[in-house]
Amino acid sequence: MIESRPTALRLLHIDSSARPGLSGRDPRGSHTRRLGARFVERWIARRPADAVIYRDVGQHPPAPVDADWVAAAFTRPEKRDAAQRARLAESDKLIDELLAADIVVVGAPMYNFGVPATLKAWLDNIVRVGVTFGFDRARGGDPYWPMLPAGKTLVTLSARGDYGYDPGGRQSDRNFVEAGLAAPLAYIGLQDHHAIAIEYDEFGDQRLADSIAAAEQAVDALVDRLLLDRRVAEPA
Template sequence: MKTLLRVGTSSRTRGSHSRELADFFQQKWLGANPGNEIVLRDLIKDPIPHIGEATIAGYYTPKDEHDETLKSATALSDQLIDELRSADALLISTPMYNFSVPSALKAYIDQIVRIGHTFGFDQEKGFYGLVEGKRAFVVTAIGAVYAGTLAELNFLEPYLKTLLGFLGITEIEVVSLEGTTTDTSALVRSKQAAMEKIETLLANGA
């Protein structure tokens, strides 16, 4: 049995293109892998708090030296990291907000990117990821069209690829739906293309 951790980040719980594509992905993934399991981490229905001063102190204090304050300030981070590590694959569905990730996703990222847990550092190797053996799928919904001349304004996709790579996840597939707020008939075609890409990815084994 395999587990897919599905992280949803659109503030829209209705009419969201990224959620619609993630629903499609989930349905196809379960179809291709009967008996497998989805763990849903919805960052809008169940928002993740920003890290605080004690959380940061906890990140940089060895666990066996944690007092009650540091234990409690890092408990959510522990839980989210366990959830990520236990999953066989990761699906992040996200809109572009202001050229990058929504703040709800950034708050989640700040809880899971943690030295000694999801990445390490030593003088010889520099930084290295500790989340290995996992595939990640990123589904994005973007109002305008950036592919082509505006590509350098798209900080969402390169940011998520860099971040996942930093954690040790090197097999990353991105399905990007662009132009969600522009031409309606073009959107129908690009959504169809995005769904076909998802089907192809899953047909090749996810």
């Protein structure tokens, strides 16, 4: 009898914090980097054969979309010149990473109620007509459709200086982080979304410590649940 081996999965791990270190380990380290590292470490401990694609847009931001990018993206591939192909090369690479991933783990700290500009630049590079979403005027009232393969999962790991940004909270109407990621990614086909956040960073008291502990427990539980939900066999 031939034993079936578990299919290797790919994680795309994106950090976007301007802080380079991890909280709890490095001075002024990032909470989102801490949560992202914990997620990936726990996953790989359970499934060491899986691959991790790591991209740090906080330290190495993609070039923002400009007029040359737009002109190139809206030119048919066969009609693009060398300069246009070069302008889209980074976008091509970022999209390839997303297409290859089964789990997309994004560290997304709240900056002025939204995602960091570097993370928005990543989004703008991967939401691209004819590649990750389709458009056809002939479809009438529904001319757009997602083009990402089904089955991908998005995990958003955030951190906030204040508190009360979760649904029903005192500032939920000011939280544009999770929605700012979930909406454009669902638009291109990534609809399975899970979110965990640390709050009270600016207070620095026991509430922050409790929020960190709760978020770390939630990360551990989410890893376990995703592995179970996907019915992913673990190596013996």
